[in-house]
Amino acid sequence: TFYSEALDMCNQIIEDYPEHKLIPKVKLLKAFIHSYTYNSDAYVKALEDIIAQHKEADEAKAAKEYLDMHLKLKSSQ
Helix, strand or coil, X not given: XXXXXXXXXXXXXXXXXXXXXXXXXXXXXXXXXXXHCCCHHHHHHHHHHHHHHCCCCHHHHHHHHHHHHHHHHHHHC
């Protein structure tokens, strides 16, 4: 229930430590927070950012899978 606070923490970590190796994980957490708050546009943008900015990270593969699943579900509605 503290999604706003969690999102603020993620944003602060990304701002303070932009080159840290855990940033892709923090960004994926940020994407999940957007999904839990039903912010579809922000969720998609967060996943696309991970895919574009962190191509070699395991989180990019996960982000691609979540994005594909989201778009498939959205198109079937």
